[in-house]
Amino acid sequence: MSSGRTNSETKRITQQVGFGLLGFIATLTVLPIIVVVGYMIQKGAPAISWEFISGFPADGMRAGGILPAILGTLYLTLGTAVFSVPLGIGAAIYLAEYAPENGWTRAIRVAITNLAGIPSVVYGLFGLGIFVLFLKLGTSILAASLTLSIMTLPVIISTSEEALRAVPNSFRVVSTSLGATRWQTVRRIILPQSLPGIITGVILGLERAAGETAPILFTGAAFFLPNLPGSPLDATMALPYHLFVISTQVPGMPVQIQYGTALVLLSFVLVMNIIASVIRSRARARRLW
C-alpha cells in the first residue's frame, strides 16, 4: 500500500518536473522573438512620428520619412496578391477536389513542395530573366509582383489544399447525393468551410512576400526615387530593400532611422499575422463540425 503511494507520488513529481522542463523550453523558444520585438521597439520607437510615416526621405535618406518605401511595399504586396491568390486557390481546388490520385498529380505536389524550398535570391534571378528581360517588363512593380507571386504560390497552394482536405468527406458525398455538381459542392459547401484556413495561408504567403529583399532586388526595387511610382511599370522603393540600403550603403546614417524603418516593416508583418490568427480563432469558434 505505502509503496504504491510512494510510487504514484514519484510519478507525480516526475510529471511535474517534465512539464516544468517543457514549459521552460517553450519559453526559451519565444524568448528571442520577445527580445527582438522589444529591442526594435526600444531602438525604433523614438524615430516613429507622423513625418516619418508620411514624409519623403531627405538629405540623402539620412532624414525625413519613408513614405515611398511603405507605399511601395503595400503596392508589391497587393500586386502579389492579385496574381498569387486566384492562381494559388485555383490550383489548390484542382489538387484537392478534381485531380485524380495518379503519378502526374503526385509529381505536381512534389514540385510544389520543392518550389517552397528554393532560396529567394534564385526567384529574383528567375524574375530578372523572365519578367524583366524576356517579357520586357523592365524593373517594375509588375515584374517584382510577378516574381514574388511565384515565390508565394507554393505556400498558398499547400496551405489552401490542406484547408480544403480538412473539410469532412461526408459533406461531399451528401451534397453529391442531393444532385449538386462537383463545382456546386465546392462553391457552396467546401470553400465556405475552408475559407478561414485559406485566408490564413494567403496572409502567411503575402507576409513572406512583403518582407523579402532578394526577389525584388533585380526586378523592381529602387535605391531611391524622388517621386512615387505612377504606374505598375515603374520601379518602386520598398521597406526591406530600403532597410538594406540605409543599413549598408549610406555612410553616416542615423541608427534611429534604421531601427525606425525596421520597426515599421516588423509592424506591417505582425499586423498581417494578427489578422490571420483572429480569422482562424473566430472561424474555429463558429465551425459546425
Place this chain on the structure above:
Amino acid sequence: MDIILITGFSLSYADGTEGLKNITLGIPANQITVMLGPAGGGKSTLMRAINRLNDLADVISMTGSIIVDGLDVNDPKTNLVELRRKVGMVFARPVPLPLSIRQNITYGLEVAGITDKNRLEAVVEQTLKDAVLWDEVKDRLDSPGVALSGGQQQRLCLARTLALDPRVILLDEPTSGLDPISTAKIEDSLQLLKKRYTIVLAPHSVQQASRTADFAAFFLQGELIETARGKDLFTMPKDKRTQDYVEGRFG
C-alpha cells in the same frame, strides 16, 4: 411494377474486393424493399451503385446493367444530376450540411436552380411534416442543422431527401445510431411515404426488416441469395443460409 431493374450486375473495388457478384433483382414501385444480410454483404455497395455515388469511391469495374425508371444508370450519356434527383439517399450517420435547418432542405432545389421563395418555403414545411419533424423545429428553422439531436438530424436528412421529390429513396441503416423512439418515428414515416415513393431500406436489424418489409432480399458476401414477397423471407426462408441469418445464428 418494378421501378428498378438490376440485371447481371457485378462490381469490383480497386483493392480487389468483389463488392457485388452477378446480381439480378427487380425492385417494386411504391413498396418497401428491404436488403438485409451480414456485414460486407454488399447492401451499401448496391445502393451506391443505384445512384452512382460509387463514383466517389474506388470502384474499378462494373458490368451488367441497372435501369431506374427508364434511365440506364451506367450509360455515359446519363445525366447524373438528374439520376440523383430521382434517387434520394439517407445514410447511416446523419450528416447535416453545415447550413441552417431551412437551407439543408432547400439545398437540393437551389442547386437545381429553383429560387422561388414561396415554393421553397412550402417545400420546407411539407417535407418537415412528412418526416415528422415540423413541430419540433418550426420555431428555429434558421438555426444550424447540427444543433439538432441525432434523431432529429436523421429526420432532417430524410426531409431534405424528400424535398427533391425523388422516385426512389435509398435508406442505408438510417436508424443504426438512433434510440427506439426516433427509430419508430422514422419507420412510421416510411409507411406513409411508400404511397408516394419507392423505398429501399437496409435495416439495422432482422426485427426491423421483418417489421417493415413488403419485399425482402438477402445478401451474403456480394451475392444475392434469395428474395421473397411480404414476410415470407422471415417465416419460410428457402435457403439454409437465409434461415440461419434470420433466425440469428450468424451475422
